Amino acid sequence: MGDDETGHGFDHIQRVVGLADRISQSYPAADHLETLTAAYLHDVIDEKLVTDTAAASAEVKQFLVDQGFTTAQITAIFLIMDNMSYHKTLDGTAKPLPLEGQIVQDADRLDAIGAIGIARAIYFGGHFGEKIYDPAVQPRTAMTHAEYRNLNHETIINHFYEKLLTLKDLMNTAAAKQIAEHRQQVMLDYLAEYKAEWNAEA
Template structure:
């Protein structure tokens, strides 16, 4: 089966799986990540199929999004087998999507292949800038997080378990605990260039938020 047909079926699979997401990981997020990943893959001369398949599938197995991540991974492997994706490529794609998250990076993540680095960059870019601000607030609201409490300080030296403990997080602290770190964690030069503006947008927003919270503007 030609790769364009395979990607078409993977697209449809991911679209169905994420059609009703209310956490900020909807299929519109997947489409933006895929577009960014395609651009970066071209710049880095990476394998386009592995990059795009990983970008399309990366949130279909995320434990923030699905009830059973292992069952979801089994479904992904079954899909790729049905589409006659080679076992070698299936192994790379599944490794990427199970190791690329920010949460996994907190526990000393193993190095991703180039295609995985690109998808990770694209995913993290979509957590930054105006879109990133909106998604952070949307996700926090979905989980009934406190917007801001100046007596709750941002957490440091987080591991995956504590990072996922939303009882100890506020929406605004999420900027300090994750989002402001992303620009220095990106893998590719193209992503780092795009991140500069997005990071500046977030800092401007937080400066304005803080001033208004304290009734200074």
């Protein structure tokens, strides 16, 4: 993923690992190795980043075997990786996550909000040629998985309302919820300023 141009590069991975490590300090019952391994690998089999998810999964499993991970550990790590993505909540296919998975999911979602979340949303939208803003295009609600992936009906600003502003209330852990409060306000302030400038009010 060294050539990623969608906001899912190694810098994103490092932040997710750092956040997962930080959150896990409040939950000593969580398996630290499984948590951080899933955090490092969570995007390498994601459908939005790889064309052949089955091949990517097989490659990762073999990599973990080569590193000495047990079958039980690999199963636990893949349970997290296969069920933590936001799109899984849209089609109802996500299996309940163990504590380790909840931590990684929270860490990933935290990196999607706040100042860096704003930058990543613009970077992602620009990569796929999305329009920045159109007041005539209303944010979509109750999207299916297919609708969520259809970027032809999305603007970058609408993405905040369709997804990013909902993530605060989807955090699993108390530690993540606390971090999310500030990052949510950063996004709300940004959107208010953006619209004021758009309308020549600021």
